[in-house]
Amino acid sequence: MARANTTKRAILDAALELAATKGITGTTMDEVAELAGVAKGSLYYNFSSKDQLFEAMLQEGVGALADSLRTAKGELRGWPAIEALVRQLLDRIVANAPLAKLMASEIFRTDRAWQQTLFALRHEALAVFEEAIDETDVPAGRAGIMASSVFGAVLLAGLEWLVFEPERSRDEVAAAILATLRVRPTG
Amino acid sequence: MARANTTKRAILDAALELAATKGITGTTMDEVAELAGVAKGSLYYNFSSKDQLFEAMLQEGVGALADSLRTAKGELRGWPAIEALVRQLLDRIVANAPLAKLMASEIFRTDRAWQQTLFALRHEALAVFEEAIDETDVPAGRAGIMASSVFGAVLLAGLEWLVFEPERSRDEVAAAILATLRVRPTG
Structure with missing residues (x-):
């Protein structure tokens, strides 16, 4: 549970940081995964799109x-x-x-x-x-x-x-x- | 001159309309050319990027x-x-x-x-x-x-x-x- 929450938190924080700079349209799931430090599989496991x-x-x-x-x-x-x-x-x-x-x-x-x-x-x-x-x-x-x-x-x-x-x-x-x-x- | 101004006007209007809906990042030069009804060459002739x-x-x-x-x-x-x-x-x-x-x-x-x-x-x-x-x-x-x-x-x-x-x-x-x-x- 703690593990999942940490991963979700890292993803949400990374998504916000990227979107604030580049806009939501300009932000890719690849960039979110990279900044959050999670594998793409894990990203899509937590958020399907x-x-x-x-x-x-x-x-x-x-x-x-x-x-x-x-x-x-x-x-x-x-x-x-x-x-x-x-x-x-x-x-x-x-x-x-x-x-x-x-x-x-x-x-x-x-x-x-x-x-x-x-x-x-x-x-x-x-x-x-x-x-x-x-x-x-x-x-x-x-x-x-x-x-x-x-x-x-x-x-x-x-x-x-x-x-x-x-x-x-x-x-x-x-x-x-x-x-x-x-x-x-x-x- | 009149022709060039009309083309520029159409391009600027199309760019604004697209960007207001999809954001600037989400707008492509192809879409601008299409909505403005101008050829891509003409678009790039008027605006280099x-x-x-x-x-x-x-x-x-x-x-x-x-x-x-x-x-x-x-x-x-x-x-x-x-x-x-x-x-x-x-x-x-x-x-x-x-x-x-x-x-x-x-x-x-x-x-x-x-x-x-x-x-x-x-x-x-x-x-x-x-x-x-x-x-x-x-x-x-x-x-x-x-x-x-x-x-x-x-x-x-x-x-x-x-x-x-x-x-x-x-x-x-x-x-x-x-x-x-x-x-x-x-x-």
Whole structure:
């Protein structure tokens, strides 16, 4: 059991690292096996196809992100919840930059075998933001677009930080992002 | 001249359409030639390599975006400029959804032959937002992260709209995004 989990872990990590640099389309199963240090037979024993591998990888990565957002929100409501979610998402982006890059590039692809999975996961992660926004006084039906807006602000600013301004502190970046955000009823 | 321009145009449009669906890595020169309806010789006569083709495509697309943002800002300063830029960026996303999708996926790739070009273009588009943010009272040095934050909010919410909630009106989406944004001094 431990052995299998270690192998799966190595494969998922290698797949993520390669895809973050070369894109999913540009990544081959041969490269995944090589970087993971496993035989090709073992790779295909664990994941029957490249589609299945990347679906599992996104499921795990985005699922863990959604869980961590849910935990960060906890009992908080409205704006304090949004502040906590912004900080948590930023921490997750730093902790897993390859996943953040991959999400930015995959989130609106509509041609993938794992589209349904990604759609469900995306919805799960955004739902926590949507809930917090709904707890403020926004008109019904707007929270979805607003959640994407807040999520997009943090995702792009977080990647900007990692890729182009890594010398800044997390608190400084969180403050700069929060200084561009508010949630108020739309008119 | 007219003939050459038409051919180039067809090639650039085909390359963008294919890349928005399949990613740049997943797009071949054969497919570009076929969709553009040009012979392969003509394709390579206009663009000597796939890298050169996509560099030209991004240069044109992101360059035009930056120009349109600059025009939208015009003489406006501070928050009114930001409101105008949000609406303009949203209009550009609707007018050229494939480019918006491609930007979301390419903007943080650091392994491309055209990285320098993309970096310069990205900077050019963000600079207009940065300028407007600088015209409010934000502390020096924060405007870069804040510009990415605002740009990210509009890009992701705009794509959310196009891909998942196309029945909404542009004004409704602009209002929802603006309801999540403000720019205030941090600290």
